[in-house]
Structures are given as structure tokens and as C-alpha cells.
Amino acid sequence: MKIRSRLDRLDRLESWLKSDDTLLLSDAAEELGVSLRTIHRDLDLLRDRGVPIESDRGRGGGVRVSRGWGIGRISLTRMEALDLLVGIALNDIAAPHLRMGRSRTIQRKILSSFSAQDQQRIREMRQRIRIGGRASAEMEQSLQDASDQVGDAIKEGFALGKVLSLTYRDREGAQTARLFEPHFLVLNQPVWYAVGWDHLRDAPRTLRTDRMQDARVTDDSFTPRPWDDFAATQDGNPTREA
Known part of the structure; x- marks a missing residue:
């Protein structure tokens, strides 16, 4: 298999x-x-x-x-913990009146179950996820479901600092082959974007994840850059850390 x-x-x-x-x-x-x-x-x-x-x-x-590893009887990887922590943060945004002050406590408990090194890595990944305003009606109407394969590749490239090889379809439907470094993930609900360095353009770019096709992780690595290197691509779309 x-x-x-x-x-x-x-x-x-x-x-x-x-x-x-x-x-x-x-x-x-x-x-x-x-x-x-x-x-x-x-x-x-x-x-x-x-x-x-x-x-x-x-x-x-x-x-x-090793026995006894994880949160109680539940063992989480760093990526699973990151998914959970970001989910809690998104819930705070979607329904702040329901959080009742518990979210930060839950986040601290999840983080405390990991080693100091892993806690730092989770924090660093989470700092590279940013939340903006809600997408326009036009953007929502054009949103398409991304395949699990593409989603897995984006997550792996983002988490491990690996360059992605992919085909990108622009708003006009034109397709181009890209090598892309996913430095940040940005959510304008419900649309996700990958913000990073586009080797084809040799410049920072923002790509909609639902327009990515045939994405795969390459063996080439990159070092995450600060948000200021990409902020210009987000003109008119203020964001904050998740």
C-alpha cells in the first residue's frame, strides 16, 4: 500500500x-x-x-x-496541538461572547503538556497564522473546496519550512507552475491565503489556497521571514496574530 x-x-x-x-x-x-x-x-x-x-x-x-507522553490519555503531535490552539483562537473571534474567559486557560494547559522546546515551536508556528476581516461576498461565492492532498501539502510546507511545488489558477482561470515558500497563513473567513515568496515572480505574493492544485512538498527548505517583509502584499487587509 x-x-x-x-x-x-x-x-x-x-x-x-x-x-x-x-x-x-x-x-x-x-x-x-x-x-x-x-x-x-x-x-x-x-x-x-x-x-x-x-x-x-x-x-x-x-x-x-515512551509511556505517559501526551495530554492525559490523549497524545497530540505539535501539528495537532497547533490545529487545536488555532481553532480555539478562531472560536474567540467567531463567538467572543461565548468564550467566558476559558480559552487562554485551555491554551496554556495544552502548551504545558509539551516540552519547553516544543512549546516554543508551537508558539512560533502560531505567530505565523494571521486573522483578517471577513472575505467579500464575491470572494465567498468564488470559493472552491481544496483537496485533502493540497491541504496536507500546504500544512506540511508551512510547518516544516519546505518549498511547495504547485500549479496556481488565477482569477481569470490561467494556470502557472510555481515554487512557493509558505511563510504565513492568513484567514479572511472563510477564505485562506498563503503569504510567502514566489520563486516564479522572485517576489512576495499572496496565493489563495483553494486555487492551488497538484501541490507537493519539495526537499528545499526556507527560513521564515518576518511579517514586515510581506505586509505590503496585504495593503487594505489589516490582520493580527491568531
Whole structure:
């Protein structure tokens, strides 16, 4: 069975590691349709993300996640925690009269379950998500559903600092191949934008995520730039951190 992207494969590996059973690397490689070398690289990446993977010296060997890791009985990756934290922030914006002062407490509790290093990484990612005003009626009417594959690629590129290879369709329907660095994500409800560096234009650009097609994560990395480097692309669209 082939897993469609590295992000899917990492999620599957992490899900298996969270179970009570020890994960045999040969079984994982066969199930995911990749080599043992790829599995070892994936495990190294999960360790870099803060997943405490330990070896099991029992019969047959293998690896597993250290017991007691996560929030109570729930184990969250940094990306899952980021999704949850941003969701709480968006709820504050959508229904401030219902939050009753609990949101900040919930956010602190979620963050406190992670190591100091992971807490800092989550904060840094969250600072690169910005919230603007509601999209115009015209924008809402033109909004299209993005595929899961495109959404996963955008999230992975944004979180890991990886350049995206994609096809972009402009408002006139013209399509161009792009290499794009997603430095920031901006929400003008319900429309999401990726703000970053466009290699084709060699300039900062804002791309609507629902107009991205065939997006995939490349091996090329980028270092996140400050918001001021892209603020000019948001003229007339004031935003704030999520």
C-alpha cells in the first residue's frame, strides 16, 4: 500500500507508535510500501518533532512511544496541538461572547503538556497564522473546496519550512507552475491565503489556497521571514496574530 505523502506516512507511523503494541520496522516498511531506510528517516523526523521514540528490546525488537507522553490519555503531535490552539483562537473571534474567559486557560494547559522546546515551536508556528476581516461576498461565492492532498501539502510546507511545488489558477482561470515558500497563513473567513515568496515572480505574493492544485512538498527548505517583509502584499487587509 502506497501512502500518498510524507505527511500521511508520518501521521500513520505516529498513530501506530501511540498504540500499546511495539512497532516492527520491517512491518511498517511493508505496510507503507517504502524501504527500511525511509522508515528510519521518518522516525528521525518524528524525533525532531519531539515524539519520544524508544527502542523495545523485547522479542522481535522494534520501537514505540515512551509511556505517559501526551495530554492525559490523549497524545497530540505539535501539528495537532497547533490545529487545536488555532481553532480555539478562531472560536474567540467567531463567538467572543461565548468564550467566558476559558480559552487562554485551555491554551496554556495544552502548551504545558509539551516540552519547553516544543512549546516554543508551537508558539512560533502560531505567530505565523494571521486573522483578517471577513472575505467579500464575491470572494465567498468564488470559493472552491481544496483537496485533502493540497491541504496536507500546504500544512506540511508551512510547518516544516519546505518549498511547495504547485500549479496556481488565477482569477481569470490561467494556470502557472510555481515554487512557493509558505511563510504565513492568513484567514479572511472563510477564505485562506498563503503569504510567502514566489520563486516564479522572485517576489512576495499572496496565493489563495483553494486555487492551488497538484501541490507537493519539495526537499528545499526556507527560513521564515518576518511579517514586515510581506505586509505590503496585504495593503487594505489589516490582520493580527491568531
